Amino acid sequence: LFSIAGASPGWSDQGSLLVRNISDVSQSNFERGGLAHITVAGAVLHGMKEVEVWLQTFAPGSRTPIHRHSCEEVFVVLKGKGTLLLASSSSKFPGKPQEFPIYANSTFSVPVNDPHQVWNTDDVEDLQMLVVISRPPVKIFIYEDWDMPHTAAKLKFPYYWDEEAYYSPKDEL
Amino acid sequence: LFSIAGASPGWSDQGSLLVRNISDVSQSNFERGGLAHITVAGAVLHGMKEVEVWLQTFAPGSRTPIHRHSCEEVFVVLKGKGTLLLASSSSKFPGKPQEFPIYANSTFSVPVNDPHQVWNTDDVEDLQMLVVISRPPVKIFIYEDWDMPHTAAKLKFPYYWDEEAYYSPKDEL
Ligand SMILES: [Zn+2]
Ligand SMILES: [Zn+2]
Numbered sequence: 001l002f003s004i005a006g007a008s009p010g011w012s013d014q015g016s017l018l019v020r021n022i023s024d025v026s027q028s029n030f031e032r033g034g035l036a037h038i039t040v041a042g043a044v045l046h047g048m049k050e051v052e053v054w055l056q057t058f059a060p061g062s063r064t065p066i067h068r069h070s071c072e073e074v075f076v077v078l079k080g081k082g083t084l085l086l087a088s089s090s091s092k093f094p095g096k097p098q099e100f101p102i103y104a105n106s107t108f109s110v111p112v113n114d115p116h117q118v119w120n121t122d123d124v125e126d127l128q129m130l131v132v133i134s135r136p137p138v139k140i141f142i143y144e145d146w147d148m149p150h151t152a153a154k155l156k157f158p159y160y161w162d163e164e165a166y167y168s169p170k171d172e173l
Numbered sequence: 174l175f176s177i178a179g180a181s182p183g184w185s186d187q188g189s190l191l192v193r194n195i196s197d198v199s200q201s202n203f204e205r206g207g208l209a210h211i212t213v214a215g216a217v218l219h220g221m222k223e224v225e226v227w228l229q230t231f232a233p234g235s236r237t238p239i240h241r242h243s244c245e246e247v248f249v250v251l252k253g254k255g256t257l258l259l260a261s262s263s264s265k266f267p268g269k270p271q272e273f274p275i276y277a278n279s280t281f282s283v284p285v286n287d288p289h290q291v292w293n294t295d296d297v298e299d300l301q302m303l304v305v306i307s308r309p310p311v312k313i314f315i316y317e318d319w320d321m322p323h324t325a326a327k328l329k330f331p332y333y334w335d336e337e338a339y340y341s342p343k344d345e346l
Contacts, residue, residue, distance in 0.1 A: 019257065019273045019281040022249070040280050041247040041305075048282065050245045050307030051224050072223045074214040076195070076303060084192065100192045107213050108192040109221065130249060132214075132305050134223030 034062025043136035044165040052136035058120040058127040066143040072134040074109045080127035085117040207235025216309035217338040225309035231293040231300040239316040245307040247282045253300035255293045262286040
């Protein structure tokens with residue numbers, strides 16, 4: 001449904017258009033192998049203040065970092081399947097995460113501040129998701145593994161796509 | 174992609190599940206002919222506090238009311254085509270709206286407080302959209318026509334789907 005084959009590298013000038021064609025929006029993997037990210041509606045790119053929407057495609061075997069954030073996050077799986085790994089913020093470190101299968105037409109939201117990771121566990125098919133977050137731009141704390149204390153998780157801000165967008169030319173909003 | 178043919182009438186018990194199958198979620202037209210609405214992630218149903226996600230399908234010729242709200246709203250068109258009508262909040266009444274074509278794989282966000290309406294203008298195909306709002310549950314002011322003063326627009330709260338959800342049994346969150 002969301003064909004992204006036609007997308008071109010680098011950021012294009014999308015800030016000033018009211019109706020934008022997602023298929024025309026450029027994408028990038030932002031140094032993360034296997035990830036194609038499109039900011040559908042964003043704070044830095046489009047002036048959103050309360051919500052942000054991404055379209056993300058994970059190649060077979062690829063995944064998000066283990067991370068947490070204090071915003072709400074809702075996923076809608078458009079294509080493919082995978083696993084949500086979810087741990088708790090109530091101990092000193094995440095510990096062994098729970099595993100939840102995710103699949104096309106499924107939706108889930110990640111509890112605020114809970115460490116989590118989304119994997120494409122399929123051998124063949126891409127995992128494509130619409131992702132909604134509150135309070136953009138996102139402030140992400142990254143864990144090296146599930147036993148790292150919450151206090152040691154490292155803030156990456158601005159996150160990869162926001163960092164790139166800050167340094168790209170765009171229209172006045 | 175989002176097959177909703179299997180959906181059953183009435184609300185089902187979805188509050189306690191972390192990963193939910195959207196195809197299993199019941200839908201309703203909430204007294205609006207031609208609309209099929211699913212609350213994918215909601216304040217009343219699922220305990221969301223900052224964002225809410227809907228899946229809405231408009232039959233050919235059907236449309237939203239002319240309305241405004243002070244939250245942000247992002248649309249992602251999954252299927253079909255139609256027209257966004259958009260007026261301004263800066264005069265005493267909306268006046269003649271601007272018209273924007275919308276189509277599959279397009280996205281747009283509605284400026285806060287601007288009166289707007291989304292139409293399925295196609296003769297044959299459904300218009301299906303994912304809709305994201307901030308600050309749920311939504312507080313919608315409805316206009317009878319584009320010449321009604323902003324001050325005369327009528328608040329409908331809770332809105333149809335939230336009203337129904339309030340009165341339905343659901344799990345503790
Ligand atoms: Zn996350
Ligand atoms: Zn609206």
